[in-house]
Amino acid sequence: MRVLLVEDDSELARRLELALTEAGFAVDRAGDGEEAAELGETATFDAVVLDLGLPRLPGLDVLRRWRRAGRNMPVLVLTARDAWTDRVEGLNAGADDYLGKPFQSAEVVARLRALVRRSGGGASPVLSLNGLDLDPAAGVAQVDGHTVELTARELRILEYLMHRRGRIVSQGELMDHVYPMEEVRESNTMEVYVARLRRKLGRERIRTIRGLGYRMG
Template sequence: MTLRLLLVEDDQRLSDKLQRFLIGEGFVVDLVTDGEDALHLGLTQEYAAAVLDLGLPSLDGMAILQAWRQNQRDLPVLILTARDTWLDRIAGFKAGADDYLVKPFHPEEAVLRLRALIRRSGSHNSAKIVCGTLTYDGMTGGMEMAGQPLKLTAFELRLLTALITRKGVAVSRNHLIASVYGYDEDAEAGSLEVIMSRLRRKISPHIIEPIRGYGYRLVGLPS
């Protein structure tokens, strides 16, 4: 089972990019842009963690966090905000935040902080995905083959993660491009095929099946 996150951010450009990046890192992401929707989902759905912006339409992020805590919702919460004074941080932690990340930020830092929060909360017990000889640990982001850690570049790992979290299902080339490059507007999408070629050589070309005119599918091999 993959880790499910609640991403609450009303800046469409930022939220789209961060959602794509998190998906590329193997998370399942529910994105909401409205405070009332965020409050409802946080109270009624189960998440490994939440990324919560403070400045939201209809209901402020701080009020949402306080309502979650008052209703005994103990999911780890990473506040994501432009409010960067020390008093803002104190207010966030007093409201029940587990961590605080100020914009602008690098998405990899957000992922590292989220994984640390999830690890401490113990919400990662079922975070492993197995596909034949491949095993993906959604909490650590690590990948193993036949019990041995795979030595992959960051792009190769994102690509393989996007495939294993949808094992057996054809994944479009556009989705893979977004998963690999998500936050990097300057990346050349054409290099996806180069990364795919290197990855297939490392783990066996038979594990990743090309779908002509569409994308790829991870089929795995018998363990």
């Protein structure tokens, strides 16, 4: 899953990026409101962590701009403000969840996972499909009760496809959601990873829709 992290405190942003990356997210960062607004309008993210106290453009204005543009990705707002009126203002502007500073990085990760689950129409933390179970938080995949060893990248790809089970996912969409922007991407990389997943999970679990992409379920 690809996440946009918007935080102007470089040390806090570094810690959060590390925690999110270790949890299996592909992370892109923005350090001010203008950069965040542009990224949110031009790139696709599964979720956003958005600080409100940003230079150049306040976080609430960034959020309103995204929502006016029809950008509906889940947004977790971070803020040092304590007043309940500030929380209400953020939620009314289109935030999906709210976390006050100081906080633990693990809570940010857990809240993001919950937001992604809800946006995909799911409630359980474990994704299940025809005998295949994936626990993204634990990084564990099982086929008919037997654990299958997957790399971090394979887990990311599988999680994205399972969140969109029943839908066709193009190679381009899949790459956009499992790689951060600055990482080099090669055209045949996704085919290699999908082939590995098929060998480990069973060829029938990930179907190729010729000329369109991949589908699970």
